[in-house]
Amino acid sequence: MKPSHVEQGAPGVSGGTGKRRARITLVVGLLVVLCFAVLISVEGVHSATKDPSFCVSCHVMEPVYGTWSHSAHREVAGCNDCHTDNTNYFTKTYTKATAGLQHLYHNTFSDLPDRLRIHQANTALVQDNCIRCHEDVVRNLNMDPERRCFDCHRYTPHSNYR
Amino acid sequence: GSNVQQPVAFRADIAPGTLSAEEFGKFYPKQYDTYMKNAEMSNEGSKYGGSEEYDKLTQWPFLKEIFAGYGFAIEYNEDRGHVYTLEDVKKIKRINEKSISACWTCKSANVPGVVAEMGDAYYSTNFHELKDKMTEPITCANCHDPQTMKLVITQPPLRDALTRLGKNPDKLTTQELRTLVCAQCHVEYYFTDDKKIVTFPWDNGLTPEEILEYYEELGFVDWEHPVAKVGEIKAQHPEFETFASGSVHYEAGVSCADCHMPYTMVGGEKISSHWWTSPLKHMNESCMTCHREGEEWLKERVFYTQDKVADMMARVGTVNVEAIQAIAEADAAGANQEVLNEARKLQRKAQFLVDWVGAENSMGFHNPQLTFDTLNKSMDYAYQAIAKAQEARTGTAAPQWNVNIPKLNSEAVRLMQAPAEPAPVA
Amino acid sequence: GSNVQQPVAFRADIAPGTLSAEEFGKFYPKQYDTYMKNAEMSNEGSKYGGSEEYDKLTQWPFLKEIFAGYGFAIEYNEDRGHVYTLEDVKKIKRINEKSISACWTCKSANVPGVVAEMGDAYYSTNFHELKDKMTEPITCANCHDPQTMKLVITQPPLRDALTRLGKNPDKLTTQELRTLVCAQCHVEYYFTDDKKIVTFPWDNGLTPEEILEYYEELGFVDWEHPVAKVGEIKAQHPEFETFASGSVHYEAGVSCADCHMPYTMVGGEKISSHWWTSPLKHMNESCMTCHREGEEWLKERVFYTQDKVADMMARVGTVNVEAIQAIAEADAAGANQEVLNEARKLQRKAQFLVDWVGAENSMGFHNPQLTFDTLNKSMDYAYQAIAKAQEARTGTAAPQWNVNIPKLNSEAVRLMQAPAEPAPVA
Numbered sequence A: 001m002k003p004s005h006v007e008q009g010a011p012g013v014s015g016g017t018g019k020r021r022a023r024i025t026l027v028v029g030l031l032v033v034l035c036f037a038v039l040i041s042v043e044g045v046h047s048a049t050k051d052p053s054f055c056v057s058c059h060v061m062e063p064v065y066g067t068w069s070h071s072a073h074r075e076v077a078g079c080n081d082c083h084t085d086n087t088n089y090f091t092k093t094y095t096k097a098t099a100g101l102q103h104l105y106h107n108t109f110s111d112l113p114d115r116l117r118i119h120q121a122n123t124a125l126v127q128d129n130c131i132r133c134h135e136d137v138v139r140n141l142n143m144d145p146e147r148r149c150f151d152c153h154r155y156t157p158h159s160n161y162r
Numbered sequence B, C: 001g002s003n004v005q006q007p008v009a010f011r012a013d014i015a016p017g018t019l020s021a022e023e024f025g026k027f028y029p030k031q032y033d034t035y036m037k038n039a040e041m042s043n044e045g046s047k048y049g050g051s052e053e054y055d056k057l058t059q060w061p062f063l064k065e066i067f068a069g070y071g072f073a074i075e076y077n078e079d080r081g082h083v084y085t086l087e088d089v090k091k092i093k094r095i096n097e098k099s100i101s102a103c104w105t106c107k108s109a110n111v112p113g114v115v116a117e118m119g120d121a122y123y124s125t126n127f128h129e130l131k132d133k134m135t136e137p138i139t140c141a142n143c144h145d146p147q148t149m150k151l152v153i154t155q156p157p158l159r160d161a162l163t164r165l166g167k168n169p170d171k172l173t174t175q176e177l178r179t180l181v182c183a184q185c186h187v188e189y190y191f192t193d194d195k196k197i198v199t200f201p202w203d204n205g206l207t208p209e210e211i212l213e214y215y216e217e218l219g220f221v222d223w224e225h226p227v228a229k230v231g232e233i234k235a236q237h238p239e240f241e242t243f244a245s246g247s248v249h250y251e252a253g254v255s256c257a258d259c260h261m262p263y264t265m266v267g268g269e270k271i272s273s274h275w276w277t278s279p280l281k282h283m284n285e286s287c288m289t290c291h292r293e294g295e296e297w298l299k300e301r302v303f304y305t306q307d308k309v310a311d312m313m314a315r316v317g318t319v320n321v322e323a324i325q326a327i328a329e330a331d332a333a334g335a336n337q338e339v340l341n342e343a344r345k346l347q348r349k350a351q352f353l354v355d356w357v358g359a360e361n362s363m364g365f366h367n368p369q370l371t372f373d374t375l376n377k378s379m380d381y382a383y384q385a386i387a388k389a390q391e392a393r394t395g396t397a398a399p400q401w402n403v404n405i406p407k408l409n410s411e412a413v414r415l416m417q418a419p420a421e422p423a424p425v426a
């Protein structure tokens, strides 16, 4: 018995080895910039990055932004409510920083996957956020730990786009 | 995996051995309310299934012919809710004074306890002898551990089958259980020759062809068809096997409970509906979280498949009847028995495969591709049986064409590059 | 609807009548670059299709038998990119000195102009006579108005067919056009008896059975099969008809271009890919916008259908060959010609239906349910032809069973409530 074969597609990011050295230098540069930001004020970064409009400042984020902004969640849950670890302040800062760096990296070098897909490792985090808000509704259910709310709620909140 | 455990609101500690749904209902009134809907009888929304207790032999006249000489030709009804099991098994004309207790197996929550008590002797005990012990229909106890409410496999035949296949029935994931609790009953089965133990024929695999092969190896016979003079196999409700051998929904990780026990909002809370019936009665809950197109649109898609399956089954069933008649006519005309026996072997296969589709309760929806394939193979065997019967009668064989068919593009390319190679026969 | 018009970055005003892809390419280099990929030849990703020019008669030996006496038994290859049309039509051995220009129709951007010039006389003109006029393969001009780059139906046969069906070919929505520009060529067609005009047989509907009925009414014959002595109909690439008669994707509003011309990012801009090939080569672009499961998973689903279709087609093709042989053998044995002619009529139908599936280029994917149904009907007719041929030979008919089959639950319930009513014959 195979409980589920649904894979969350891992974005196939490839990079030519020749460009790698230049990239590493640049990444270090980016890191430094980010650390500065942290030094100046973690709070500042948090407020700068808390709004969905920050996320959509990247071109590639437009489709998901569009679908979210037509969803029931628009008024109640922003990107970070689902896509960062909301267990406490530190986990939130950590997940924001690491994911932010990844996105910045990929976006800067524009080796973008054709279709964005959530990373398998990040699904648990999103799942925890669903439960965090909807605990009351689902408190009776005994779901398989491998199962995600969005296996059924396939279009919450992003829907499809062409 | 996620490390946030869902808090479970409330678990009553119901005494082990509790069987009555009412008892459970005291602690889980919401689930119990939906369970009581199983008494509703309506065909609303459904084209080929539904819950009214109508006659399947009227709906599909070919069934009466292929089941000739067997109980199913006497009375065979559309299935209805889980609460009717006792009533239905007791009144069906397929039960006679010699019937055995194996027939209680999927009809009552009392069975696991009785088997624990009597051992394998239970199965061959006279049906009527145990009537008083069968006090409950299908109740919560068939699927739940009363103390924890965890899903459990209680039916001995499934426990045996899983164990035989190297799977521990007590170590299943929740998602597996959401299908396997149904596979306790919604499966093809047979009675072993000696002790009449209810057994699932899964050792070669789950597809109709693998199960047919299993029966062929065993030389299993359910009854002798009086017209065709063939030892036949009866197929029964292979919902699980059909669904689990490669259907798009199974491969997508969907379980029986996802469609047949959808989450329903009751008083601001989600619960699993315990009204097991045609999901076409509540597509909004069953389908529409996964499917975005409209409900009417999706229903038309179900019918697009089901209409084609029903038409094909009608035709394949007809050819199966013709095969039986061809054998009978050839026999009456004093045909060559050796050749006629080949026709009989083919007829047996043909009949099992069309019966599989007829006995499966979704009119193809649970696995369209497999269902079309199974019907087509049945037609193929049935026509081969006709040709053989005609050959036995007239002495003139129909021509055969046996040639290797590469099929794959890679294979075609390979052959073109090595054209000298002798083509093996298919 | 929204009244926000998408801003169009750039529209060149290319002169009307421009045909060459290079000319268009100067203004639309990104689309042109993808167009040039049509020269690539590989079967990568595909199991039954692909773009290598391999021999279909090796892949499917039964085709050689059913096409006996016709050009398709001499040479028939897997199709490849749009840029090869001229090369392929010129070199194929199906073309002989008597071939007509109708064969240029879907191979060159020059055709609409030539038809405008010559009128219907174009079609029956000798093929070789117009060779010099056919300078371009399929180019941008086949689908685009050079001045506006709007999609247009340029091919006369489709303009005629739409007009006949009461649809204005110049008043189509973009989403319709995204399918209908392909239906200019990827359709079943025939040449009218007198003027050899390329005509689409859609007057009764688009399904294989409706089209077969159309041909039967017309008494249309492509060629005489020398072994079966049957006037046969040849089916050709009915991609559009198969897809548009009820497939899940068509009903969901998906167009050919959605899968075969997916949006692709080129230099930060989305363009429509103009590389028309197997979408299994680029599922990420073609499918994953709509499908959330993984790419590998989805490909397995395509193969689940295709494998079953291929196996079924192999079997149905074989039975079709046996039908031809049965007729030939009966004929040779001096069979009753009246009965044998009935066999021939059945064989003709059987052959058209299996040919339909073989000629359709997606191995069932474009409409699985319809494809299985079509194959099953072909098998049914082919076996009936065998039975009739055997009857013609031996004088012994196989039995027939004709009984009304209610099928629907509502109908069964109705009959049960009025059981006295005489059951009409199916």
Ligand SMILES: [Ca+2]
Binding pocket: B049, B050, B051, B052, B078, B079, B080
């Ligand atoms: Ca029912």
Ligand SMILES: [Ca+2]
Binding pocket: C049, C050, C051, C052, C078, C079, C080
């Ligand atoms: Ca091809």
